[in-house]
Amino acid sequence: MERILGHVKSKRRYNSSGRLEQARRNRVAILEAAERQLGERGYAGATVAAIAEEAGVSVETIYKAFGGKAGLVRALYERGLAGAGPVPAYERSDDMREHETDPRTIMREWGLLTAEVASLVTPIRLLMRSAAVHDQEMASLLEDIDNERLKRMRHHARYLKDRGYLREGVSVGEATDILWVCSSAELYELLVTKRGWSLQRFAQYVTQFMVVSLLPEKP
Numbered sequence: 001m002e003r004i005l006g007h008v009k010s011k012r013r014y015n016s017s018g019r020l021e022q023a024r025r026n027r028v029a030i031l032e033a034a035e036r037q038l039g040e041r042g043y044a045g046a047t048v049a050a051i052a053e054e055a056g057v058s059v060e061t062i063y064k065a066f067g068g069k070a071g072l073v074r075a076l077y078e079r080g081l082a083g084a085g086p087v088p089a090y091e092r093s094d095d096m097r098e099h100e101t102d103p104r105t106i107m108r109e110w111g112l113l114t115a116e117v118a119s120l121v122t123p124i125r126l127l128m129r130s131a132a133v134h135d136q137e138m139a140s141l142l143e144d145i146d147n148e149r150l151k152r153m154r155h156h157a158r159y160l161k162d163r164g165y166l167r168e169g170v171s172v173g174e175a176t177d178i179l180w181v182c183s184s185a186e187l188y189e190l191l192v193t194k195r196g197w198s199l200q201r202f203a204q205y206v207t208q209f210m211v212v213s214l215l216p217e218k219p
Helices: 002-045 048-055 059-066 069-081 089-099 103-131 136-162 172-182 185-194 199-214
Strands: none
Touching: 002 048, 002 059, 002 069, 002 103, 048 059, 048 069, 059 069, 069 103, 069 136, 089 103, 103 136, 103 185, 103 199, 136 172, 172 199, 185 199
16 A cells, blocks of 8 residues: 555656646746747737747636736746846846955946846837837836836945945945946947947946946045
C-alpha cells in the first residue's frame, strides 16, 4: 500500500510540474504575440482574439492570466523593467549599491542599467502614452507606472543622501527629480530613437549627467 501511495504522490508532483511549465510557456507565447500585435497594429488595433490566435491559446486563457489588453501592456512593461539579464535589473542595482562604496562607480552602473532597461521599456511606454490620449484605462496605467518609477527614484535619492554622497545643497527632492529625468522614456526617445545615439553613448551621458548634477566635485 505504501508503494502505491508513493507512486500516486510522485505522479501528482510530476503532473503539477508539467502544468506549471505549460503555463510558463503559454505566458511567454502570449507576451511575444502581444508585443508583435501591439507593435504592428497599435493599442486600438490589436485585439485579444488576434493575440490569442497567434499565441495558440484561448481568449479565456489571456483574460484569466492578464485580465485583458491593459494587463498585457503592464506585463510587457514589467518584463522590460527586469532588463535583459537572468537576474532582474532592479535586483542587480540594489545588490551593487549595497557592496559598492564609490559613488561614481554606482552612477556608472546605474547609467548602464538605465540604458539596458530603457531599450526594452521605451517602446511599450510610448505606446501607452499614445493610447492614453483616448483610452482611460491606459491613462490610469500610465499614471500608475510613472508613480512607481518616481517612488523608486526617491528610494535611490534617499540612499544617496543617507550615504553622504550628495553634493551639499542638493536635496532628496532635487535628486529624485534628476534621477526621474534620467530614467524617463522621453530622454531615451530624444537621444536614441530620434537622434540615433548608441546605447553605450546614452549610458555614458546619463552617468555624466548624474555625476555632475548630484555629486561633489573631485578634490
